[in-house]
Amino acid sequence: MHRLKLTSCLIFFLFICLPHPLVQAVEPPDGYTHDEAMRLGEQMYRNGILPSGNPMQALVMGDIPFDGRMFTCDDCHQRSGLGTEEGSVITWPTNGKMLLLPRKRTGAFRQPTSDAEKQNARRTLPPYFQVEDERPPYDERSLANALRVGKDSGGRSLDPIMPKYRLSNSSMAILTYYLMHLSVDFAPGVDDEVLHFATVIAGDVPEEKKTAMLSVLQTHIDNHNSQGRHESRRAASGPFFKSEAHQAYRKLKLHVWELTGTEETWHEQLEGYYRDQPVFALLGGISEGPWQKIHGFSEKNRIPCILPITDQPVLSDTDWYTLYFSKGVSLEGETAAKYVRAGLSMKGTIMARQIYRRGNTKAAALAEGFSTAWKSIAGQEVQQLVLGEDDELSDQALNDLLDSPEPVVLLAWLDSTDKEAFKILGRHGGRAAMVFASSTMLNNDFSAIPDALKENLLVTYPHSLPSEDQKSRFAVEQWLRARKIPAGDFDIQAKMYFLGWMLSGGIKSMRSEFYRDYFLEGFDMMIDQDYAIAVYPRLTFGPGQRYSSKGCYIVRLSSGSNPELIPVSDWVIY
Numbered sequence: 262m263h264r265l266k267l268t269s270c271l272i273f274f275l276f277i278c279l280p281h282p283l284v285q286a287v288e289p290p291d292g293y294t295h296d297e298a299m300r301l302g303e304q305m306y307r308n309g310i311l312p313s314g315n316p317m318q319a320l321v322m323g324d325i326p327f328d329g330r331m332f333t334c335d336d337c338h339q340r341s342g343l344g345t346e347e348g349s350v351i352t353w354p355t356n357g358k359m360l361l362l363p364r365k366r367t368g369a370f371r372q373p374t375s376d377a378e379k380q381n382a383r384r385t386l387p388p389y390f391q392v393e394d395e396r397p398p399y400d401e402r403s404l405a406n407a408l409r410v411g412k413d414s415g416g417r418s419l420d421p422i423m424p425k426y427r428l429s430n431s432s433m434a435i436l437t438y439y440l441m442h443l444s445v446d447f448a449p450g451v452d453d454e455v456l457h458f459a460t461v462i463a464g465d466v467p468e469e470k471k472t473a474m475l476s477v478l479q480t481h482i483d484n485h486n487s488q489g490r491h492e493s494r495r496a497a498s499g500p501f502f503k504s505e506a507h508q509a510y511r512k513l514k515l516h517v518w519e520l521t522g523t524e525e526t527w528h529e530q531l532e533g534y535y536r537d538q539p540v541f542a543l544l545g546g547i548s549e550g551p552w553q554k555i556h557g558f559s560e561k562n563r564i565p566c567i568l569p570i571t572d573q574p575v576l577s578d579t580d581w582y583t584l585y586f587s588k589g590v591s592l593e594g595e596t597a598a599k600y601v602r603a604g605l606s607m608k609g610t611i612m613a614r615q616i617y618r619r620g621n622t623k624a625a626a627l628a629e630g631f632s633t634a635w636k637s638i639a640g641q642e643v644q645q646l647v648l649g650e651d652d653e654l655s656d657q658a659l660n661d662l663l664d665s666p667e668p669v670v671l672l673a674w675l676d677s678t679d680k681e682a683f684k685i686l687g688r689h690g691g692r693a694a695m696v697f698a699s700s701t702m703l704n705n706d707f708s709a710i711p712d713a714l715k716e717n718l719l720v721t722y723p724h725s726l727p728s729e730d731q732k733s734r735f736a737v738e739q740w741l742r743a744r745k746i747p748a749g750d751f752d753i754q755a756k757m758y759f760l761g762w763m764l765s766g767g768i769k770s771m772r773s774e775f776y777r778d779y780f781l782e783g784f785d786m787m788i789d790q791d792y793a794i795a796v797y798p799r800l801t802f803g804p805g806q807r808y809s810s811k812g813c814y815i816v817r818l819s820s821g822s823n824p825e826l827i828p829v830s831d832w833v834i835y
């Protein structure tokens with residue numbers, strides 16, 4: 262018994278704690294440098310493309326041929342290659358470290374043995390998962406066999422969901438090399454004791470917003486660190502079989518990176534901060550303008566950035582590293598377009614016309630969001646009136662804009678300092694079929710809107726309605742009070758409260774595998790949230806999803822200087 266424990270301790274030590282000699286020893290295939298082999302291997306793993314540039318060919322479910330681009334390795338085994346048992350996605354790790362370890366029967370996929378287990382959905386997995394999964398370590402030959410023939414290192418036939426690939430020897434060598442180096446060295450920003458994070462304050466951000474963001478985020482970090490004392494003790498003295506979870510414990514440290522000067526210099530400033538203190542990931546952060554420079558830095562260095570506060574995220578279907586609360590103002594533009602389509606019969610033509618100010622990047626992003634959606638919905642360009650920074654809107658210019666034999670939808674992407682313009686809109690807005698404004702542009706200050714305009718004014722509102730978020734709002738307020746954080750910008754505090762809540766799950770699910778892709782995969786696997794978040798009705802997560810809030814209301818304003826918001830749409834408009 263004693264010896265057994267010692268031996269397993271030794272094996273554990275050799276494989277988990279020390280660098281992995283086998284993995285490190287594999288040389289790149291002949292004629293390739295490490296970087297080339299990694300790039301080509303990544304292309305196979307993530308895109309299903311062979312080094313020749315052709316798609317990988319495979320058979321799935323026995324004999325159905327398919328093009329490897331349709332399902333890629335990372336679709337099933339995750340980018341990190343560390344697999345997952347979360348949610349509906351269940352796969353083995355495919356990184357070298359785990360393939361080179363023998364596997365005991367896990368019991369994870371066994372037949373249910375009792376009625377209670379049968380009723381538990383997680384246990385009663387489909388038959389193809391109910392396998393005996395014990396196997397010896399892989400070597401180069403058995404790995405090739407698994408990928409080509411679908412037999413694991415113990416000779417068991419793999420489930421037919423795992424495709425069988427047609428791979429030449431040289432492609433196989435590259436893929437093998439890639440798998441052996443996938444998630445092998447911990448990411449920068451983590452040592453034996455500390456997991457380093459940074460939060461970015463980009464450009465001029467009003468002091469109270471900065472404080473609202475930092476105070477809540479720092480409190481989460483402090484909470485984690487004060488709970489950790491017990492964890493460190495357990496890690497030192499706990500039983501071997503529990504040590505992985507406890508070994509995972511790291512203190513968290515939050516570095517504040519403030520960016521100053523022009524945006525063109527931000528990338529260099531970020532690189533400088535990162536050289537001085539590598540961090541594992543970026544948490545929160547705040548900008549009054551576009552997040553583009555920070556986004557670019559994250560993509561380039563493959564550093565996750567979790568839930569920054571910005572109305573101007575980068576919109577991309579393929580970028581990976583920044584997880585945003587929402588598509589920001591662009592989503593408001595898109596929602597307005599969908600609402601017009603849903604509300605009006607498309608038989609007649611509708612003319613869409615927008616007003617915004619030059620130099621206002623937020624308004625430009627809104628206008629772009631509307632135009633793009635409108636083009637795809639109505640197949641039409643949107644006519645624009647772009648005011649100079651100091652120009653006043655004139656009655657004449659507005660009348661010209663509204664002049665059309667067809668009904669006009671007017672989008673007034675102006676902010677609450679544009680009082681004169683809203684007055685003029687109040688005088689002539691009745692000529693438009695609908696007038697839109699954005700609550701984000703107005704910063705939820707509706708005092709500039711004259712009652713005369715309210716009758717046909719619609720406002721995009723991408724947050725929970727004040728009437729609907731009272732319970733979760735109360736929970737956040739209680740939490741802030743208990744931690745003696747003064748009430749500040751509630752929107753920001755609630756978002757950072759939520760980030761802290763998610764972060765503890767993200768850190769736990771990473772166990773002691775400190776890889777950035779795996780950390781992000783932890784967020785991808787989180788269940789959708791409507792409890793811990795106060796300012797959105799719900800947030801959804803999923804593999805590769807990078808904009809969590811999918812909805813936006815359209816509201817009307819009641820009359821008076823402190824108007825009520827009256828919803829005229831659902832949260833999501835299809």
Ligand code: HEC
Binds near residue numbers: 354
């Ligand atoms: C459609 C989903 C899917 C795709 C795509 C896929 N796999 Fe798998 N893979 C699986 C499943 C499911 C298993 C587990 C089968 C079993 O244990 O019976 C598996 C098993 C494996 C194993 C054996 C693991 C072990 O511990 O025995 C390896 C290695 C592997 N896959 C590598 C890859 C590589 C490399 C690619 C891409 C070239 C790939 N897989 C693509 C679903 C997939």
